[in-house]
Amino acid sequence: MRTPRNVVASALASLLWTACAAGGPVADLSPGQRPALDTDEAGLWMQMDRIEADLRTSGRVVRDPALNAHVRDIVCRLAPEHCRFVRVYVVQAADFNASMAPNGAMSVWTGLLLRVENDAQLAYLLGHELAHYLRRHSVQRWRAMHASTDAATAFSMVTAVAGVGLVGVAAQLATLDGIFAFSRDQEREADLIGFEMMVDAGYDPRQAAAVWRALIAELEVAEEGAQPIFFASHPAAEERLEALAARADAMPAPQGRASHDRHDAVTEPYRAAWLRDELRQRDFARAQVLLRRLIDRGGDLGDLYYFEGELYRLRGDEGDDAKAADAYEAALETGTAPPETYRSLGLVYWSVGRLDDARLAFEDYLRARPDADDRLMVEAYLQQF
Amino acid sequence: MRHLPALLALSIALAACSIHTLVDENTRQSIAGRYSVDPQVAWSRVNQGGVELWTVDGPALESIRFYPGLRDGETFMTARDRTELPAFRADMQASEIMEFVVDSIARAGAGQVQATGLRPMNFGPLPGFRFELSYLTDNGLEMQGLVAGAATDGELHLIVYSGASLYYFPKYEDDVERIIDSIEML
Numbered sequence: 201m202r203t204p205r206n207v208v209a210s211a212l213a214s215l216l217w218t219a220c221a222a223g224g225p226v227a228d229l230s231p232g233q234r235p236a237l238d239t240d241e242a243g244l245w246m247q248m249d250r251i252e253a254d255l256r257t258s259g260r261v262v263r264d265p266a267l268n269a270h271v272r273d274i275v276c277r278l279a280p281e282h283c284r285f286v287r288v289y290v291v292q293a294a295d296f297n298a299s300m301a302p303n304g305a306m307s308v309w310t311g312l313l314l315r316v317e318n319d320a321q322l323a324y325l326l327g328h329e330l331a332h333y334l335r336r337h338s339v340q341r342w343r344a345m346h347a348s349t350d351a352a353t354a355f356s357m358v359t360a361v362a363g364v365g366l367v368g369v370a371a372q373l374a375t376l377d378g379i380f381a382f383s384r385d386q387e388r389e390a391d392l393i394g395f396e397m398m399v400d401a402g403y404d405p406r407q408a409a410a411v412w413r414a415l416i417a418e419l420e421v422a423e424e425g426a427q428p429i430f431f432a433s434h435p436a437a438e439e440r441l442e443a444l445a446a447r448a449d450a451m452p453a454p455q456g457r458a459s460h461d462r463h464d465a466v467t468e469p470y471r472a473a474w475l476r477d478e479l480r481q482r483d484f485a486r487a488q489v490l491l492r493r494l495i496d497r498g499g500d501l502g503d504l505y506y507f508e509g510e511l512y513r514l515r516g517d518e519g520d521d522a523k524a525a526d527a528y529e530a531a532l533e534t535g536t537a538p539p540e541t542y543r544s545l546g547l548v549y550w551s552v553g554r555l556d557d558a559r560l561a562f563e564d565y566l567r568a569r570p571d572a573d574d575r576l577m578v579e580a581y582l583q584q585f
Numbered sequence: 586m587r588h589l590p591a592l593l594a595l596s597i598a599l600a601a602c603s604i605h606t607l608v609d610e611n612t613r614q615s616i617a618g619r620y621s622v623d624p625q626v627a628w629s630r631v632n633q634g635g636v637e638l639w640t641v642d643g644p645a646l647e648s649i650r651f652y653p654g655l656r657d658g659e660t661f662m663t664a665r666d667r668t669e670l671p672a673f674r675a676d677m678q679a680s681e682i683m684e685f686v687v688d689s690i691a692r693a694g695a696g697q698v699q700a701t702g703l704r705p706m707n708f709g710p711l712p713g714f715r716f717e718l719s720y721l722t723d724n725g726l727e728m729q730g731l732v733a734g735a736a737t738d739g740e741l742h743l744i745v746y747s748g749a750s751l752y753y754f755p756k757y758e759d760d761v762e763r764i765i766d767s768i769e770m771l
Contacts, residue, residue, distance in 0.1 A: 257725040259721025259725045260694075261725075292697070480671070481669075482669035547678055573701050573703070577680065580704075581678065
C-alpha cells in the first residue's frame with residue numbers, strides 16, 4: 201500500500217523529471233481546462249488524479265447524498281461555470297480543514313462542517329479553496345520554489361513536510377495542499393476572491409469574519425502542536441478576521457438569504473457522530489470551547505450537555521466526575537438527552553462510590569433503551585451493587 | 586566507531602522484532618508468559634513491541650492480536666495524527682474499555698467504527714467481556730472484528746481478531762472462538 205510519503209515522493213520525483221518554467225504569473229483556469237501534457241502542471245495533475253483515485257474508495261469518505269449535495273450546491277452557486285469540473289469529497293476527520301487539489305478534487309473535513317454555523321460561512325471557506333484552484337496557486341508555488349532553490353533541496357524540503365502523518369489517504373490531498381504551502385499573498389488573494397464569490401452569490405459577507413472569530417477562541421486553547429491544519433500555512437487568523445470584517449462593514453447587508461439556510465438541518469443527523477470524533481482527539485480544551493459555543497448557539501441541549509459530560513468523564517481530571525454528573529443531569533432535565541446519558545451517569549456514580557445512584561442510573565438506562573445491545577453487560581453491573 | 590556495537594545491537598533487535606515463526610497447531614502456546622491457548626491453526630506468528638500477532642493470509646486480511654497486560658496510562662494503538670491517544674485507565678468498566686478500543690481504532694485511521702453486543706464472558710477463569718466490531722479501512726475495505734478481554738489487578742488483557750468481512754473474517758472465526766475458549770492463565 202502506498203503511504204502518503206511515498207505518494208508525495210513519487211509526485212515530486214516526476215515533477216523533477218519535468219523541466220519547468222521559472223515562477224511567475226499564470227492565467228486563471230478556464231472552465232474544464234486541463235494543462236498541456238508536456239508541462240510540469242500536467243505531471244502534478246496526473247499525480248493528483250492517482251491520489252484522488254485512492255480517496256474515492258477510502259473508508260473515510262462520507263457518501264451521504266444530502267450532505268454531499270449541500271456542499272456541492274454551494275460550490276455550484278459560487279462558481280457555476282466550474283462546478284461540473286470540481287469533485288467534492290466529504291472526509292470523516294475531526295479537524296477544521298478543507299483543501300483543493302490543482303486537478304479539481306476538493307476535500308472538506310467533517311470537523312469543518314461541524315464548526316461552520318451556516319451556509320454563508322461554508323460558502324466563504326469553499327470560495328477560498330476554489331480561489332486556489334482557479335488561480336492555479338499550486339503550480340505557481342511549485343515553480344517559485346523550484347526557481348529559488350535547487351531541485352534536490354526543494355525535493356527534500358517537500359518530502360520532509362510530506363512525512364507529517366495525518367489520517368491516511370483521505371488526508372493526502374490536504375498534505376499536498378500543505379506542501380505547496382501557499383504564500384501569505386496567495387492566501388490573502390484566496391480570501392479576497394472567496395469573499396467576492398460569496399458576496400456575488402448573495403451570502404451574508406459578515407459571516408466570513410465570523411468563521412475566524414470562532415476559530416480564534418479554539419486556537420487559543422488548542423494543545424501545543426495540535427493547532428488546526430488549516431492554519432498551518434495560512435496568515436494569522438486575527439489578521440484575516442480584521443481584513444474580512446472591514447471589507448464586510450463597507451458593504452450593505454444582503455436581504456432574504458437567511459431563510460434559505462440549510463446547513464443546520466443537513467448536518468444535524470451527523471452532529472453526534474462528529475462530536476464523538478472530536479472527543480476521540482483527546483484535545484479536551486479545544487472540544488470544550490467548541491461545545492460551549494454550540495451550547496450558546498442553542499442547539500439540541502440534551503445532546504450537547506450529554507457530550508459535555510462525556511468530555512469530563514473521558515478527561516478524568518480531579519473534580520471531573522462531579523462536573524460530568526452535573527452535565528448529564530442537565531442533559532436529562534432537557535428531556536431530549538440520548539438514553540446513553542443514563543449509562544454514562546451510572547459509570548460516573550460508580551467510579552465515585554455512589555452505588556445506589558449508579559444502580560438507579562443503570563436501571564433508568566435499561567428502561568429508556570429496552571433494546572440496548574449491551575443489556576447483558578449492564579445487568580451484570582447491576583448484580584454487583 | 587564506538588557506536589558501532591550499539592548500532593549493530595539495535596539493528597539485530599529490530600530484525601528480531603519482525604521475525605515470523607510458524608505456530609505449531611498441535612501445541613499449546615504461551616502468550617507472553619501470562620496465559621496459554623490452543624492455536625487450532627498453523628498461524629504465522631510475530632511479536633510487535635510486546636503484542637503477539639498471528640495471521641495466515643497477512644495482517645491486512647486477517648489477524649488475531651494478543652495484548653497481554655496493558656497497564657494504566659498505556660495506549661492500545663499508534664495514531665497517525667498529532668494529538669493525544671486514548672489511554673487505558675485501571676478503573677475502567679467494560680463499557681469504557683469498549684469505548685477505549687473503538688476510539689483507538691478510529692484514531693489509527695479506520696472509518697465508521699462501530700462496536701456492538703457488549704456482554705459478560707469469562708476470559709479463562711477471569712470475569713471478562715466480549716463485543717463485536719465493524720469498520721472500514723482507508724482503502725474502503727469492510728472489516729469485522731471480535732474482542733475478548735478482562736481487566737484484573739489493574740491490567741487489561743485483550744484479544745482482538747479482525748479480518749475482511751468478505752471471506753477472511755469468517756474463515757477463522759470458529760477457530761478464534763475455540764482459541765478464546767481455551768485460555769488458561771499461567
